[in-house]
Amino acid sequence: MDAAVALVFSLCCLLLLSLWRQSSERAKLPPGPTPLPVFGNFFQIDVKNVSQCLTNFSKVYGPVFTLYLGMKPTVVLHGYEAVKEALIDHGEEFAGRGRTPMIERLSKGRGIISSNGERWKETRRFSLMTLRNLGMGKRSIEDRVQEEAQCLVEELRKTNGSPCDPTFILSCAPCNVICSTVFQDRFDYKDQDFLTLMRKLNENARILSSPWMQICNNFPLLIDYCPGSHRTLSKNVDYIRSYLLEKIKEHQESLNVANPRDFIDYYLIKLKQTNPNQQSEFTLENFVMTVFDLFAAGTETTSTTLRYALLLLLKHPDVTAKVQEEIHRVVGRNRSSCMQDRSHMPYTDAVIHEVQRFINLVPNSLPHAVTCDTKFRNYFIPKGTMVTVSLSSVLNDSKEFPNPEIFDPGHFLDKNGNFKKSDYFVPFSTGKRSCAGEGLARMELFLFLTTILQNFKLKSLVSAKDIDTTPVVNGFASLPPRYQLCFVPI
Numbered sequence: 195m196d197a198a199v200a201l202v203f204s205l206c207c208l209l210l211l212s213l214w215r216q217s218s219e220r221a222k223l224p225p226g227p228t229p230l231p232v233f234g235n236f237f238q239i240d241v242k243n244v245s246q247c248l249t250n251f252s253k254v255y256g257p258v259f260t261l262y263l264g265m266k267p268t269v270v271l272h273g274y275e276a277v278k279e280a281l282i283d284h285g286e287e288f289a290g291r292g293r294t295p296m297i298e299r300l301s302k303g304r305g306i307i308s309s310n311g312e313r314w315k316e317t318r319r320f321s322l323m324t325l326r327n328l329g330m331g332k333r334s335i336e337d338r339v340q341e342e343a344q345c346l347v348e349e350l351r352k353t354n355g356s357p358c359d360p361t362f363i364l365s366c367a368p369c370n371v372i373c374s375t376v377f378q379d380r381f382d383y384k385d386q387d388f389l390t391l392m393r394k395l396n397e398n399a400r401i402l403s404s405p406w407m408q409i410c411n412n413f414p415l416l417i418d419y420c421p422g423s424h425r426t427l428s429k430n431v432d433y434i435r436s437y438l439l440e441k442i443k444e445h446q447e448s449l450n451v452a453n454p455r456d457f458i459d460y461y462l463i464k465l466k467q468t469n470p471n472q473q474s475e476f477t478l479e480n481f482v483m484t485v486f487d488l489f490a491a492g493t494e495t496t497s498t499t500l501r502y503a504l505l506l507l508l509k510h511p512d513v514t515a516k517v518q519e520e521i522h523r524v525v526g527r528n529r530s531s532c533m534q535d536r537s538h539m540p541y542t543d544a545v546i547h548e549v550q551r552f553i554n555l556v557p558n559s560l561p562h563a564v565t566c567d568t569k570f571r572n573y574f575i576p577k578g579t580m581v582t583v584s585l586s587s588v589l590n591d592s593k594e595f596p597n598p599e600i601f602d603p604g605h606f607l608d609k610n611g612n613f614k615k616s617d618y619f620v621p622f623s624t625g626k627r628s629c630a631g632e633g634l635a636r637m638e639l640f641l642f643l644t645t646i647l648q649n650f651k652l653k654s655l656v657s658a659k660d661i662d663t664t665p666v667v668n669g670f671a672s673l674p675p676r677y678q679l680c681f682v683p684i
């Protein structure tokens with residue numbers, strides 16, 4: 195009996211304590227709906243339609259507001275002005291990465307996506323510079339993507355124009371581009387190492403974006419009860435680690451400092467240059483996680499965008515016809531498309547931009563955090579507070595893009611049919627944390643899509659008006675519904 199009383203008493207104390215902590219913290223943070231103890235605003239958020247929910251809250255609380263996901267507050271930035279003011283004008287303060295317990299366990303703060311501070315700066319600088327150097331090398335990244343585009347077309351030819359679900363093939367190509375950037379060579383699509391790598395990456399993506407994982411992240415006490423999934427995650431990272439180690443050994447033997455071939459070579463050169471007695475961020479463990487991050491960030495994103503693009507092209511045959519007309523006029527049949535063609539293909543460029551705007555792939559970006567105590571629009575945001583950046587509120591702005599819920603390449607064209615740039619085009623986010631692979635991703639989207647459309651007519655199994663393009667929301671990403679199509683050789 196006494197024990198029960200004591201238990202109830204201490205629970206009450208905990209509850210009061212958390213209420214008190216919440217209310218003193220809330221006084222200075224931006225306004226927001228009143229949170230429940232422990233659960234916060236969890237029950238007020240429709241997990242099926244988070245973006246719409248945030249839009250609804252912003253109508254009540256303004257463009258900068260606070261939500262509690264579980265016990266932790268997150269400051270939401272909604273709309274172009276707030277996002278730009280935070281990520282550009284206060285770039286340094288808002289460049290932190292929000293820590294989610296699951297990712298923390300997986301990456302241990304290493305790599306580029308989930309690191310912070312000096313390690314993040316060094317790793318990001320190294321990665322961007324290496325991608326840039328490889329872009330200019332003897333065998334440039336453009337060559338690699340063009341090669342992959344041809345292999346992709348060959349693989350699609352094997353379907354013989356019969357109905358297929360393009361998911362698998364479309365995820366091989368972007369994964370292989372990262373492979374050829376990191377390991378020098380692409381793989382055959384049937385290579386066992388390649389298939390295993392893809393399987394491990396897919397499994398991690400699936401686990402990390404499951405609804406259960408979102409719940410674990412908000413209520414970290416549950417993590418140890420999540421049946422083994424974080425162990426599976428780490429096992430998959432370990433697999434990639436040992437594969438990478440093998441490759442690094444091979445590279446060490448054939449390294450020519452004057453002629454680096456890939457990401458691994460640049461890492462080995464960097465290692466040679468750093469003083470072994472000095473503390474450095476260029477450790478093997480950090481490199482392993484960085485490579486893992488390139489795969490994690492660069493495969494699913496690009497392949498989902500490609501898959502969604504094809505669905506939208508099936509839904510809008512008039513748009514597809516205009517793109518194909520432009521391809522045949524500018525590129526013709528006898529050669530592969532290259533990046534130089536893009537400036538002569540405003541319509542195609544506009545279509546790809548509109549695909550990215552419309553599908554809103556990562557509606558709330560990845561979680562940010564403030565790197566120090568920050569004063570923002572008269573609010574006080576303590577160091578380490580999570581920040582949610584609503585990219586969808588910018589991409590869906592109805593002043594910049596009239597009728598934003600409609601797919602219309604005209605959103606990126608002027609009256610004369612020239613390509614029209616927009617500051618509101620933020621599918622890669624913006625500021626110091628923005629996507630490190632934007633250049634590569636845009637190259638892949640352009641070269642893969644133009645090469646596919648140069649070689650195939652897309653045929654839908656149902657009539658265009660019956661095609662559903664509503665996204666299936668899944669963790670951080672908006673995915674297209676499953677569909678099939680035929681690639682009919684031209």
Ligand code: HEM
Nearest residue numbers: 306307491492495496556560622623627628629630631635
């Ligand atoms: C269509 C394809 C892609 C989209 C829509 C996309 C979008 C994004 C977004 C929204 C972020 C979060 C930015 C932020 O925190 O504010 C991000 C981060 C990142 N992306 Fe991409 N991405 C794509 C492709 C790629 C590719 C191909 C690579 C590979 C090189 C890549 C590498 C990264 C990395 C390394 C980060 C973390 C940057 C950091 O934390 O400093 N992404 N991406």
Ligand SMILES: *[C@@H]1O[C@H](CO)[C@@H](O)[C@H](O)[C@H]1NC(C)=O
Nearest residue numbers: 242243246247664665666667
């Ligand atoms: C979210 O809600 C809006 C309006 O309430 C609706 O138009 C939209 O289709 C919904 N999105 C999803 C993914 O259900």
Ligand SMILES: *[C@@H]1O[C@H](CO)[C@@H](O)[C@H](O)[C@H]1NC(C)=O
Nearest residue numbers: 245246249586590592598599
């Ligand atoms: C997108 O914009 C439309 C039109 O202004 C609006 O009705 C809709 O709620 C917005 N969607 C989201 C997710 O904010």
Ligand SMILES: *[C@@H]1O[C@H](CO)[C@@H](O)[C@H](O)[C@H]1NC(C)=O
Nearest residue numbers: 240243244245246247248250
């Ligand atoms: C947003 O508000 C509209 C209108 O008040 C409501 O119909 C809709 O269900 C709300 N959507 C979400 C996801 O909360």
Ligand SMILES: *[C@@H]1O[C@H](CO)[C@@H](O)[C@H](O)[C@H]1NC(C)=O
Nearest residue numbers: 522523524525526527528529
């Ligand atoms: C394209 O190649 C074919 C055969 O190789 C050739 O007959 C044709 O003249 C070429 N067309 C152009 C426009 O170069």
